[in-house]
Amino acid sequence: MSWTAQRQRGGGWLGVMAAIALGMGWHLAQALLYPITLVYLASSPPRMRRASRHYLARALGREPRLRDLWRLYFTFAATLLDRAYLLTGRTAGYAITIEGLDAMRQHALAGRGCILLGAHFGSFDALRSIGGADAPVEIRILMHRHMADAAHALFNALDPSRARDIISLGNPAAMIEASECLARGGVIGILGDRAPRGERMLSVPFLGREAPFPGGPLQLAAILGAPVLLCFGTWLGPRRYALRFEPFAERVTLDRAAREAALGEWLARYAVRLEAMCRAHPFNWFNFYDFWQEEQPA
Amino acid sequence: MTVHDSQELEGEMAELIVASLRLEVAPSAIDPEAPLFGDGLGLDSIDALEIALAISKRYGFQLRSDDEHNHNIFANLRALAAHVEKHRAR
Numbered sequence: 001m002s003w004t005a006q007r008q009r010g011g012g013w014l015g016v017m018a019a020i021a022l023g024m025g026w027h028l029a030q031a032l033l034y035p036i037t038l039v040y041l042a043s044s045p046p047r048m049r050r051a052s053r054h055y056l057a058r059a060l061g062r063e064p065r066l067r068d069l070w071r072l073y074f075t076f077a078a079t080l081l082d083r084a085y086l087l088t089g090r091t092a093g094y095a096i097t098i099e100g101l102d103a104m105r106q107h108a109l110a111g112r113g114c115i116l117l118g119a120h121f122g123s124f125d126a127l128r129s130i131g132g133a134d135a136p137v138e139i140r141i142l143m144h145r146h147m148a149d150a151a152h153a154l155f156n157a158l159d160p161s162r163a164r165d166i167i168s169l170g171n172p173a174a175m176i177e178a179s180e181c182l183a184r185g186g187v188i189g190i191l192g193d194r195a196p197r198g199e200r201m202l203s204v205p206f207l208g209r210e211a212p213f214p215g216g217p218l219q220l221a222a223i224l225g226a227p228v229l230l231c232f233g234t235w236l237g238p239r240r241y242a243l244r245f246e247p248f249a250e251r252v253t254l255d256r257a258a259r260e261a262a263l264g265e266w267l268a269r270y271a272v273r274l275e276a277m278c279r280a281h282p283f284n285w286f287n288f289y290d291f292w293q294e295e296q297p298a
Numbered sequence: 299m300t301v302h303d304s305q306e307l308e309g310e311m312a313e314l315i316v317a318s319l320r321l322e323v324a325p326s327a328i329d330p331e332a333p334l335f336g337d338g339l340g341l342d343s344i345d346a347l348e349i350a351l352a353i354s355k356r357y358g359f360q361l362r363s364d365d366e367h368n369h370n371i372f373a374n375l376r377a378l379a380a381h382v383e384k385h386r387a388r
Contacts, residue, residue: 171368172368173368176347177364
């Protein structure tokens with residue numbers, strides 16, 4: 001099964017979690033995470049569990065046990081539940097520590113836009129909490145079409161006024177929209193560890209073996225000359241997140257003559273940081289497919 | 299605008315697209331009615347941004363993301379050229 005299909009599966013679960021969260025409130029929803037994780041884990045296709053085991057073995061540096069698999073899926077379910085709250089800025093009741101906000105504030109104060117490069121790691125939506133941390137900037141997130149559709153459905157249920165925060169990559173004008181936001185001094189969030197089908201991928205070392213990463217996000221930064229910060233919202237426990245911003249590049253330059261090689265070097269730097277985060281917080285990385293392309297195509 | 303003029307602009311823009319995206323096709327090989335994105339030439343939204351920047355430099359106007367006609371404008375080279383003809387400042 002391709003990750004495109006798996007992503008839709010995640011999108012469906014997002015709707016279920018949002019409905020539960022809305023209908024019953026956070027505490028009951030949190031209690032339901034246990035049976036939900038059990039059902040999700042038990043019903044997940046063998047390929048998906050195999051992919052998760054491969055990842056965990058790399059991140060943990062040992063053979064994963066069923067318990068590890070459980071923690072990975074549970075953390076994923078917990079972040080989905082929180083998504084309904086975080087994505088819509090309902091951060092009351094959450095304990096979110098923020099590290100490195102100054103780096104971002106500098107850009108905001110200078111009226112310069114910046115790109116926040118994240119990953120399918122923890123909850124990127126935790127960055128919504130900076131809205132309450134004295135950083136009143138326009139934040140928009142670039143998403144692949146399927147996730148954008150799921151997020152739109154969520155917004156329409158919770159907070160229609162936020163629907164325009166999402167830029168869907170399904171639209172040719174998506175990057176033009178992103179560039180307009182940056183020109184206004186806004187912030188563009190992108191997850192850099194997955195690509196829609198057909199995007200140009202470059203292989204760089206990640207957790208001990210080459211894996212394909214999309215070149216698009218850093219290409220966007222290079223074309224627009226926008227500074228790039230890394231952003232990770234690590235799930236630490238129920239309603240506890242550590243949000244972290246790290247300066248990554250003042251300016252991404254891609255030598256015209258050796259574009260691919262230069263892009264590969266930037267991606268390798270990103271992969272090094274992502275790898276360190278995965279080793280430190282192994283149950284926070286959510287790519288439930290054959291990321292290293294280790295399996296033969298069926 | 300005569301048919302000749304519009305063909306000339308299409309040719310000029312085909313060159314602009316090939317040059318700014320460093321495509322490995324001859325500008326004359328781009329079918330003006332073939333889709334630019336997805337199938338056809340297979341461009342993506344990053345390419346659209348590069349095209350938009352190249353157009354603004356060359357023709358002195360901005361393609362905007364909130365243009366309700368974007369879907370048509372980016373449909374193919376002919377539509378894009380027609381849009382440029384209508385809005386160009388130089």
